[in-house]
Amino acid sequence: MNKRRFLRTLGGASLSVMFAPKVLDRYARMPYAELAQDEAFWGTIRGKYRLVPDYINLENGYYSMQSQPVLEAFVRHIRGTNYQASRYMRTALVPDKLRVRTRLATLAGCSPEELIITRNTTESLDTVIAGYDWKPGDEAVMAAQDYGAMLDMFKLQARRYGMQNRVVSLPVDPRSDAEIVQLYASAITPRTRLLMVCHVVNITGHVLPIRAICDMAHARGVDVMVDGAHAFAQLDYRIPDLGCDYYGASLHKWLGTPLGAGILYVRREKVAKLWPIFGDEGFEDTDIRKLNHTGTHPPHTDLAIENAIDFHNEIGSARKEARLRHLQQYWTKQVRGTPRIVMNTPSDPKRTCAIANVGIDGMKPADLGRALFEQHRIWTVAIDRPAAKVHGVRVTPHVYTTLAELDTFVRALRTLAA
Numbered sequence: 547m548n549k550r551r552f553l554r555t556l557g558g559a560s561l562s563v564m565f566a567p568k569v570l571d572r573y574a575r576m577p578y579a580e581l582a583q584d585e586a587f588w589g590t591i592r593g594k595y596r597l598v599p600d601y602i603n604l605e606n607g608y609y610s611m612q613s614q615p616v617l618e619a620f621v622r623h624i625r626g627t628n629y630q631a632s633r634y635m636r637t638a639l640v641p642d643k644l645r646v647r648t649r650l651a652t653l654a655g656c657s658p659e660e661l662i663i664t665r666n667t668t669e670s671l672d673t674v675i676a677g678y679d680w681k682p683g684d685e686a687v688m689a690a691q692d693y694g695a696m697l698d699m700f701k702l703q704a705r706r707y708g709m710q711n712r713v714v715s716l717p718v719d720p721r722s723d724a725e726i727v728q729l730y731a732s733a734i735t736p737r738t739r740l741l742m743v744c745h746v747v748n749i750t751g752h753v754l755p756i757r758a759i760c761d762m763a764h765a766r767g768v769d770v771m772v773d774g775a776h777a778f779a780q781l782d783y784r785i786p787d788l789g790c791d792y793y794g795a796s797l798h799k800w801l802g803t804p805l806g807a808g809i810l811y812v813r814r815e816k817v818a819k820l821w822p823i824f825g826d827e828g829f830e831d832t833d834i835r836k837l838n839h840t841g842t843h844p845p846h847t848d849l850a851i852e853n854a855i856d857f858h859n860e861i862g863s864a865r866k867e868a869r870l871r872h873l874q875q876y877w878t879k880q881v882r883g884t885p886r887i888v889m890n891t892p893s894d895p896k897r898t899c900a901i902a903n904v905g906i907d908g909m910k911p912a913d914l915g916r917a918l919f920e921q922h923r924i925w926t927v928a929i930d931r932p933a934a935k936v937h938g939v940r941v942t943p944h945v946y947t948t949l950a951e952l953d954t955f956v957r958a959l960r961t962l963a964a
C-alpha cells in the first residue's frame with residue numbers, strides 16, 4: 547500500500563486524531579511485519595476499546611466486542627431508527643441496506659449482486675445447504691473439525707432426503723497443502739455434489755488451502771461452500787480469489803459489528819439453482835435477494851456494519867492479519883515442545899493466524915479452562931471434541947491484546963503443566 551493510501555486509511559475519524567502527522571508518516575513507511583511488533587501503535591488501537599480490567603480476555607473467537615466508536619454509532623442508530631420509526635423503515639431502510647451491502651461487497655472483493663447481509667454464518671451456510679434439491683444417494687463432503695451447526699444441517703438433509711455425508715478428519719499439523727487437498731479428494735465420488743470446508747477451523751485455528759481445494763473439487767464437478775466464520779476481517783483476501791461457489795461469514799466475529807450480522811456470498815452463476823428457505827416471489831430466480839427474505843429485522847445492526855468497516859479499514863486487513871499472527875506466534879513459540887503441553891494447531895505460521903488451541907496432557911479441557919480463570923484470571927474456552935480429536939482450550943487474542951497479557955498466559959500454562 548502506498549503512503550497516500552495508507553494515510554487515507556489511517557486518517558479516519560478516530561485514528562487521525564490519535565496519531566500526530568509525523569507519527570502517521572513513520573507508520574506509513576513501516577512494513578507490515580515490523581508494524582505488527584510496534585506496541586505503541588497497537589496500544590493506541592487498544593485505547594479504542596473498553597476492556598474489563600479484572601481478567602484477561604483470550605476468548606475473542608466467539609465474537610469480538612465492538613470498538614467504542616462502533617458501539618457509539620450503533621447506539622446512535624438505535625436512537626435514530628427508533629425516532630423515525632415506521633417512516634425510517636418505509637423510506638430509508640432499503641437504500642441504507644443497499645449502501646451497507648455495497649460496502650461489504652467492496653470489502654469482500656465481490657459484486658453486490660453476489661452478496662447479501664444475513665444474521666450470521668449459520669444462517670448463510672444453512673441457506674445454501676437447504677437450498678439444494680437433494681436426491682437419495684447424493685453425497686456431500688465435510689470434515690469432523692467443521693462447525694457443529696453445519697454438520698447437523700447436513701445430517702438433517704440426510705434424514706429428510708436420503709443423501710449421504712462423507713466426513714474426513716483433518717491432521718493437526720499437515721506437511722503440505724497437497725496432503726489436505728488429497729484428503730478431501732479421497733472422499734469425493736461420482737455422487738458428490740457439494741464440499742464444505744472451513745477457511746479457518748474454529749477449534750484449532752487451522753487455515754486451510756481453500757483455492758487448491760476449490761480447484762481440485764471443481765475439476766471433479768463438485769461445488770464448494772466455504773465456512774468463513776473466522777476468516778472474514780481476520781485474514782486479508784478477496785472472496786472471488788478463493789474460487790469457491792458459496793461463502794458464509796459472521797461479521798460479529800472479526801469485523802467487530804454488533805451481534806447478529808453476517809454475509810452470504812453466492813457466485814453469480816450459482817444463484818439460480820438455490821431454493822430459498824422463505825418464499826419471495828418479488829425477485830427473479832437469478833437475484834440473490836430471493837435468499838434474503840428475513841421479515842422485520844433490527845436495522846440498527848445493519849447500519850453499524852458500515853461503522854465497523856470504517857474502523858477496520860483504518861487499521862487495514864493486512865496489518866490486522868500480521869498483528870494477529872504475531873500475537874499467536876508470540877505465545878505458541880514459547881510453549882511448543884514444553885513437556886505435557888500439547889499444541890492442537892499447525893506449527894507453520896502460514897497455516898494459522900490469531901487462533902490456537904493448547905492442552906495439557908492428563909488434564910481435561912474444562913479443568914484447564916477453569917484453572918486458567920480461577921487461578922490466573924485468564925478467560926479462554928474449553929474445546930473437548932472426541933470426534934474431531936481436539937482436546938484443549940482455544941486461545942484467541944485480538945488487536946487489543948498486549949504481549950504482557952500473553953506473558954501472563956504463558957507463565958500460567960507452564961505453572962499448570964509443571
Ligand SMILES: Cc1ncc(COP(=O)(O)O)c(C=O)c1O
Nearest residue numbers: 666667668669693748773775796
Ligand atoms: C467455523 C464456524 N462456523 C460457523 C460458526 C457459526 O457462527 P454464528 O454462530 O455466528 O452463526 C462458528 C461460530 O463460532 C464457527 O466458528
